[in-house]
Amino acid sequence: MSFLTVSHxxxxxxxxxxxxxxxxxxxxxxxxAIIGPNGAGKTTIFNLIxxxxxxxxxxxxFRERSLVGLQPPRIVGAGIARTxxxxxxxxxxxxxxNVRIAWYGRTRYRLPEALLxxxxxxxxxxxxxxxxxxxxxxxxxxxxxxxxxxxxxYGQQRRLEIARALATQPALLLLxxxxxxxxxxxxxxxxxxxxxxxxxxxxxxxxIEHQMRVVMGIxxxxxxxxxxxxxxxxxxxxxxxxxxVIEAYLGEEAV
Amino acid sequence: MAAFWRxxxxxxxxxxVFPLTILLPSSxxxxxxxxxxxxxxxxxxxxxxxxxxxxxxMGEFSVGHAGFMAxxxxxxxxxxxxxxxxxSGAWLxxxxxxxxxxxxxxxxxxxxxxxxxxxxxxxxxxxxxxxxIVKSVLENVDAIGGPRGFMGMxxxxxxxWVYVSVILTxxxxxxxxxxxxxxxxxxxxxxxxxxxxxxxxxxxxxVQTFVLSxxxxxxxGGLFAHELQFINPRSFTILKSTDMLLMVYLGGIxxxxxxxxGATIFTVVLEGLRTVMQQxxxxxxWRLVVAPLLLVLxxxxxxRGIMGLREFRLFVPPEDRAxx
Numbered sequence: 413m414s415f416l417t418v419s420h421x422x423x424x425x426x427x428x429x430x431x432x433x434x435x436x437x438x439x440x441x442x443x444x445a446i447i448g449p450n451g452a453g454k455t456t457i458f459n460l461i462x463x464x465x466x467x468x469x470x471x472x473x474f475r476e477r478s479l480v481g482l483q484p485p486r487i488v489g490a491g492i493a494r495t496x497x498x499x500x501x502x503x504x505x506x507x508x509x510n511v512r513i514a515w516y517g518r519t520r521y522r523l524p525e526a527l528l529x530x531x532x533x534x535x536x537x538x539x540x541x542x543x544x545x546x547x548x549x550x551x552x553x554x555x556x557x558x559x560x561x562x563x564x565x566y567g568q569q570r571r572l573e574i575a576r577a578l579a580t581q582p583a584l585l586l587l588x589x590x591x592x593x594x595x596x597x598x599x600x601x602x603x604x605x606x607x608x609x610x611x612x613x614x615x616x617x618x619x620i621e622h623q624m625r626v627v628m629g630i631x632x633x634x635x636x637x638x639x640x641x642x643x644x645x646x647x648x649x650x651x652x653x654x655x656x657v658i659e660a661y662l663g664e665e666a667v
Numbered sequence: 668m669a670a671f672w673r674x675x676x677x678x679x680x681x682x683x684v685f686p687l688t689i690l691l692p693s694s695x696x697x698x699x700x701x702x703x704x705x706x707x708x709x710x711x712x713x714x715x716x717x718x719x720x721x722x723x724x725m726g727e728f729s730v731g732h733a734g735f736m737a738x739x740x741x742x743x744x745x746x747x748x749x750x751x752x753x754x755s756g757a758w759l760x761x762x763x764x765x766x767x768x769x770x771x772x773x774x775x776x777x778x779x780x781x782x783x784x785x786x787x788x789x790x791x792x793x794x795x796x797x798x799x800i801v802k803s804v805l806e807n808v809d810a811i812g813g814p815r816g817f818m819g820m821x822x823x824x825x826x827x828w829v830y831v832s833v834i835l836t837x838x839x840x841x842x843x844x845x846x847x848x849x850x851x852x853x854x855x856x857x858x859x860x861x862x863x864x865x866x867x868x869x870x871x872x873x874v875q876t877f878v879l880s881x882x883x884x885x886x887x888g889g890l891f892a893h894e895l896q897f898i899n900p901r902s903f904t905i906l907k908s909t910d911m912l913l914m915v916y917l918g919g920i921x922x923x924x925x926x927x928x929g930a931t932i933f934t935v936v937l938e939g940l941r942t943v944m945q946q947x948x949x950x951x952x953w954r955l956v957v958a959p960l961l962l963v964l965x966x967x968x969x970x971r972g973i974m975g976l977r978e979f980r981l982f983v984p985p986e987d988r989a990x991x
Contacts (some may be wrong), residue, residue, distance in 0.1 A: 462864055483870075484863035494864060502857035504976055505850070512847075513854045517866030519847050523875055526846035527839050533846065540847075541986070558989040580866050 414473070415440045415616060416584060421470030423453075423460055430456040432640040434470070438584070438616055443606075445619045445627045447651075448637035449660060454620045455497055456640075458586050462494050463487045474584070489517045493582035495573040497589045497620075503562035507553055507572060510561050511544040514579030544579060550612075551575045551605075567598045571605065578613055585615045591623040603629055628652070636660065677981070681834055688827040702826055704938055706894055709829035710887050711930035713836045715914040716923060717883035722912070723920030724844065725876055726856030728791040731798030732884050732911050737903035738774050738801065739767030739885025740892035741811060747893065748819045760823045764832070764889040771885020772878045779877035783870055798905055805900040816899025824894040832890060836883055837982070840923055843879065845984050852876055853921070906955060913962045919974030923982045928973055933958075 416438040423431045431453040438444060446454050460467045463484040472479040479487055493514075502510050519540065525533045548554040551571050556564060561572060570590060577585060590606070591599050603626055610617060621627050627634060628648045636644040636651060638660040644651060651657055691697040697705070714736065721729045743763040751759045774797075782793045806814045843849050851872045854862040863869050892898045910933070918929020940954055965972070980988060 464860065464864070484860075485866050485868045488864060488866035496861070500858050500861040502854045502861070504857060505853055509850055509853075513850045513862070513867060514865040516847050516851050517868070521847075523843075523848060523879075526848055527842050529842050537846070538986075576865055 414438075415442075415475065416618075417471075417473040418457075418461070419471050419473075421457070421460060421467055421472065423456055423465060423468050429640050431460065431467075434637075434640075434642060436618075436635065438618065440583075440616055441610070441614075442633065443610060443617045443619065443631055444633045444635065445621055445631035446635050446637060447621065447627055448643075451639075452637040453640040454637055455588055457637075458494055458588055458618075458620065461487075461586065462492060485517055488580050488582075491581075491583035492586065493577035493580045493584075494586035495570075495577050495588055495590060497592065499566075499569050499573060501561040501569055501572060501576070504560055506558050507548065507561050507564065508541075508544055508557040510572060510576050511547055511579045512540055514576050515540045515544070517580065547575050547579055567594055567601075570594070570602070574605070574609070578609065578615075582615055585609070585613075585617050587617060587619045587621075589620055589622060591621055591626050594623075599623060599626060602626070606630055674985070685827065685830065688830040689825070692826050697826070703894075704934065706824060706826055706829045706890075707938075708931050708934045709826075709833045710890050710894070711910075711914060711934050712833050712927050713887035713890070714884055714911050715918060715926040715930040716836055716840045717880045717887065718911045719915045719918075719920065719922070719926050720840065720843070720852070720876055720880040720883075722915055723922065723925075724849065724856065725852045725873065727873070727877075728788065729794040729877075729880075730791050730905070730912065731794030731796075731801075731908055732880075733903040733905070733907035734794070734798040734801040735771040735774060735881040735884035736888035736891065736907065737805060737898075737900070739764075739771040739888030740898050740903070741767075741805065741817065741888075742770040742885070743767035743889030744817055744820050744892040744898060745811065747821065747823065748817075757821075757823060760828065760893070763893075764886050767889035768882040768886040771888065772882035775878045775881025776874065778881070779874040783873040783877070795905070798903075798908055802900045802904055805903075812899070814900060816897055816902075818897040820893050820896045822893065822896055824890045829890060832886060836886075837923060837927075839879075840883075841982055841984070843876075844923070845987050848872060848875065856921070906958070909962060910958050913958050913965070916962065916965045916970065916972050919972030919977065920970075921976040922972075922974040922978050924979035925972055925974030925977075 414437060416436065418434060418436040421431055421434040434457060446457065448454055459465045461472055461479065463479065463482050466481060474490055474492065477490060479490065502513065519536060521533045521536050545554060545557065548557055553568060553572055553575065561569065564572060574590065591602055594602060606617065607630060609615060619631060631648060634646065634648060634651045635642055636657050643656045643660060644654045692702045718729065718732050721727050743766060746763040746766055747760065778793060778797055782790045811817050851862065851867045854867055855869055855872065859869055914929040914933045915926065917933060918927065919925025937954060940957065941951065944951055944953065
C-alpha cells in the first residue's frame with residue numbers, strides 16, 4: 413500500500429506552468445527532500461497537496477483517498493500538516509494558543525457546550541491544554557507559553573510553527589524551508605529536531621530546503637525541480653554528482 | 668475557604684447586586700433619568716459585544732447590525748402586543764426577547780452563508796444593503812405601522828432585565844471567546860490561510876460567529892423596543908449601525924472589557940452632550956455629526972481602541988489566566 417502517491421500533477425497560473433507532470437511516491441516513515449532553484453515550483457507542490465490550490469491536472473492519493481478538491485481543513489483532518497516558507501504564526505496570540513488552535517479539527521465539543529461550559533467542554537479543554545503544554549515542553553517553548561508569538565526570536569518562531577503543525581497529529585509533515593534565515597548553530601539544532609520528530613511522532617516528512625547541509629544530512633531521497641519539471645531523483649550522493657543538477661544550480665558555463 | 672471565595676466572589680457579588688436593580692429605581696434612589704441612562708448603557712453593551720465578535724475578534728466588517736436589532740425589536744414587540752395574552756407581559760417577556768434573538772439569528776444565517784463564500788469586503792457591502800432593505804421593508808409593511816412605527820408595548824424593560832441580559836451576554840461571549848471557537852475566530856483574524864491549514868473550518872466558524880452576533884443584537888433590539896415603547900424604521904438606520912461601530916472601535920476591538928468601556932463612555936458622553944447643547948442653544952441635530960466624526964478620527968488615530976485585543980483579568984476564565 414502506498415502512503416502518498418502524487419501522479420501527473422500539473423498546475424498553471426495563467427500562462428505560467430508552475431508545476432509540470434510531477435510524480436511522487438512516499439512510503440511511511442520516509443524523509444524525502446525537494447530541492448531546486450527559486451521559482452522551480454516547490455512551494456506550489458505543497459500548496460497543491462494541502463488544498464490551497466486545486467491542481468489543473470493530476471491526482472493526489474493519500475492513504476487510499478483522493479485529496480483533490482478537498483478544502484484545507486479536511487486535508488489537515490486526513491493527516492497532513494505543513495509549515496510555511498515565510499513564518500505564518502498567529503502573531504497576536506500567545507505561544508500556547510498558537511498550538512491549541514491546531515486541535516480545532518479534532519475537538520468534539522460543540523458550540524452550545526462551549527457557551528454553557530458543560531463538562532464535555534471543560535474536560536476536553538483541560539486535555540488540550542495539557543497536551544499543548546507537553547508539546548511546547550518538547551520544543552523548549554514552555555517558558556514562553558503566555559508570550560505573544562510575535563515576541564519570540566526568529567529561530568523559536570520557526571520551531572513553534574513546527575510544533576503547531578505537529579499538534580494537528582499528522583501522519584505526513586510538509587516542511588517548507590525550515591532552515592531559512594537560521595545561523596549554522598541553529599541549523600544544527602534544527603536537524604536534530606527533525607530527526608527527533610521523526611522518531612517520536614512517527615511522521616513521514618517531505619522537506620523543501622535550500623540549505624544543502626540539511627538536505628544532504630537528513631534526506632533519504634531527493635527530488636530536484638527546475639522550472640516546474642523534475643530533472644533528477646535519487647539518494648544524496650547520486651544527486652551531488654548528477655550533471656543536470658549542477659547545471660540547474662550553477663548554470664551551463666560551470667559544467 | 669480562600670479558594671471558595673476566589674472562585675465564587677464574582678457570582679455572589681452579581682447575585683447580591685440583583686435586588687438593588689429592582690429596589691433602587693422603585694424607591695427613587697435612582698431617579699427615572701439615571702435609570703434610563705443605565706438601561707441604555709446596558710443595551711449598548713450588548714450591541715457592542717455583539718458587533719465586536721464580528722468586527723473585533725473575527726476581523727470582518729459588518730456595517731449593518733442595526734438591521735438585526737430592528738428584526739429583534741419588531742419580533743419581540745409584535746409578540747408582546749399581539750400574540751401574548753394581555754397582562755402576561757412581564758412573565759413572557761424573556762420569551763419575546765429570545766424570539767427576537769432567534770429571528771435576528773435566522774436573518775444572520777441568511778446573510779452569512781452567501782457572504783462568507785468569498786473573502787474580502789463583501790460582508791461590508793452585503794450588510795450595508797441588508798440594513799437598508801430591513802428599513803425599507805419595515806416602512807412598507809402597513810400592518811406593523813409602516814413609516815409611522817409600531818407601538819402599544821408595555822414598559823417591560825426594567826433595569827433588572829437589562830442587568831440580567833447584560834450579564835448573560837457577557838457570560839456567553841466570554842465562554843465563546845475562550846473556547847476553540849474563539850481561538851479559531853482570532854486565528855482567522857490573524858491569518859485565514861494558516862488557520863485553514865491547521866484545521867480550522869474557517870467557513871463554518873464565520874457563519875456560527877455571525878449568527879451568534881446577530882442573535883445578541885436581536886435580543887438587545889427587544890429590550891430597546893420595550894424601553895421606548897415605540898419603534899419606527901428610522902430608529903434602525905445606518906446611523907444606529909455607526910453608533911455601534913463607534914462603540915466597538917472606541918472601547919477596543921477583540922475585548923469584552925473594551926466593549927463595556929466603549930458602550931459606557933459613548934452613552935454617557937452623548938447624554939452629556941445633550942445637556943451641554945441645550946445650555947448653549949445648539950441644535951440637537953449636531954449630535955448626529957459627532958458619532959461619525961469620532962469614528963473617522965478613531966479609525967485613523969487609534970484603530971484598536973482603548974483596550975484593543977487586551978482583556979481585563981476579570982473576563983479571563985481562571986484556567987486561562989497568565990500565571991504570575
